[in-house]
Amino acid sequence: MAQEPPTETLSNLLQESRRFAPPAELAAAANVTEAAYGEAAADRLAFWEKQAERLHWNTKWDNALDWSNPPFAKWFTGGQLNVAYNCVDRHVEAGNGDKVAYHWEGEPGDTRTITYADLKREVGKAANALIELGVNKGDRVAIYMPMIPETVIAMLACARLGAPHTVVFGGFSSDALRNRIEDCGAHIVITADGGYRRGAASALKPAVDEAIEGLDHVRNVLVVRRTGQDVAWTDGRDLWWHEFVDGQSEEHEAQPHDAEHPLYVMYTSGTTAKPKGILHTSGGYLTQVSWTHHAVFDLKPDTDVFWTAADIGWVTGHSYIVYGPLSNGATSVMYEGTPDTPHKGRWWELVEKYKVTILYCAPTAIRTFMKWGTEIPAQHDLSSLRLLGSVGEPINPEAYIWYRTNIGGDRTPVVDTWWQTETGALMISPLPGVTHGKPGAAMRPLPGIDADVVDDQGKPVPDGGGGFLVVKEPWPSMLRTIWGDDERYVKTYWSRFDGLYFAGDGAKKDEDGDLWLLGRVDDVMLVSGHNISTTEVESALVSNPKVAEAAVVGATDPTTTQAIVAFVILRGDSIDDGDALVAELRDHVARHLGPIAKPRQIMIVPELPKTRSGKIMRRLLRDVAEHRSLGDVTTLTDSTVMDLIKEKLPAQK
Ligand code: ATP
Ligand code: MG
16 A cells, blocks of 8 residues: 655645546547557657657667666767758758748737748858858857847757857846856847837837946847937947848758757746756757647647737747747747737637637636636637647636636637646647546656656655655756756756756646646745645645635744735636625635635735746745745846835735
8 A cells, every 4th residue: 555655744725626538529630648658658769759759860879778877867879860950941942941930929919920932041141141250160149138039049040050149138127147158158149129018119228338337258249120210329339130140141041959058048037046058059959849739739720820928038038939949840829918008809800810720829818818707808809719728837727717617618728738848749638539637737748758756755645645756757948957057957956866867847737647736835834734835735726716816825934934925816807805805705715725724814906926938936925924035036027016015015914
């Protein structure tokens, strides 16, 4: 008999019994079936070698995996390929040059249609421009851009030359940009005069000027004209894209690079700590993003219109706006702006206009739409949608149901995909033609991925138990190190449990062995001797029809060690009647999870502090709940949010 773990590592409170079978039509034509699990279990490396065959290799690999120096993995050693050739040229050579790669839509409503042949020409010119600027294989290029086609073109030009790019969110401050440019030692910065956000032109170039002041290693700044704003100019250093790139030759022959050649450095969101420069390389990364995009989104390149509604400056944009879709020859939508500009139905208007079939976004967006109300999506024809995805945070069961019902017309499966900047590609997710989905569960590790939940001794927990999410075997798109800091790489990910990759997240295994993500272990609360996950309390709050979004933290408490403090955003039509509402919500949580999980304090707030990728920054809320001054806010989208929250504080005490 399985022995109980010595301590209850994470509580396992929330009950959810709704199930959704895959639609018969989708299941019958699905790209990947149940057989993939068995195939991968029988021979994991052979499984990944088969998926690597999806790509064009100039030289085939000798060895699928070199794990002789753990935790430093090398995949497909001896193999050579060009990532940009795989994403662009080979589709043109196969006669698909006229196929649309991107339906791009600017926030003001301007549009561009970019075919694979267009991409090839533009990437060729940009690659030649970078060569003229002295960019050599291995040199780093920083990209600080709005969501415009040149962002993708710049990334692919870098990939083509083997010059690792580091894309920094357009919303980050000059300080955050400077740290990243310095950390990776970039020689070139590609930017724009500005981009459109919330109905206005928002400048980018001034932040670059400030960020690179005194940084000798930055030689040139290449500037795309997007908004036409006035920009300060440093002659000899600054170059306009339309002058310097547009005049270049379209011809550029891609050279093969080693499978392990660096492709990019991506700094993590910074939700918990100082961002880490995560290094991804070429062959293994492209193999896993390409296969997961094919498998989890069931992508049919001839009929689907795929839309990842995320920023390219987040890993989700890298893997599922750029490298995954392009490697599969997909047609994608790319949108520059915010969901509420010029009106709150903008996303649904785009789904209707481009007949989007697959939509991939974050729970934070879904909860915002819940707050705005069901009438808004109901005004649009969303019948083209056949599959929905979620990423970035645990999706509360009620948000999953809302998404499935109001956006997916109760037909579409919802795939809740767990992964990280560090994992490069999807790791734990339903397969839409196979899995009977459970709202709030990421379900099972994908075929070829060996992940589990362990207790604090590193032993797998039995079904029904909770603990720490780990990955037990190397995977093709895993990070190779932290840029310039091998020691931090080993310490951060490989030292908590011997021989296991520790992701930093808590999870539970239900009675069927399916996985539920419980949020970061740093966020787990200790209340009167019980470990309680923030996710479960948040999901209980969101299951009240008056609540759109909730964030929960543990604040120091003299009697219970920590006490639960909740910050709640109401749905559009709910009324804040003060103490009565707070009492109702406290009781609601107690009824759903038990009295132990009843929040000590609930504050109704207009907004929550979030990173640019939409993740709630609980550490800032903990600072508020414990009456401390705020920690690092540089990765926050909007720092005025914290003032609004602090105003609420004394009144509720
Ligand atoms: P930092 O590591 O700098 O604090 P971050 O962890 O937010 O930032 P990302 O790599 O963008 O940076 O996010 C990965 C994390 O997001 C995961 O570790 C997990 O906590 C959360 N996450 C992503 N997808 C899911 C999901 N489907 N369900 C639950 N949590 C998810
Ligand atoms: Mg992280």
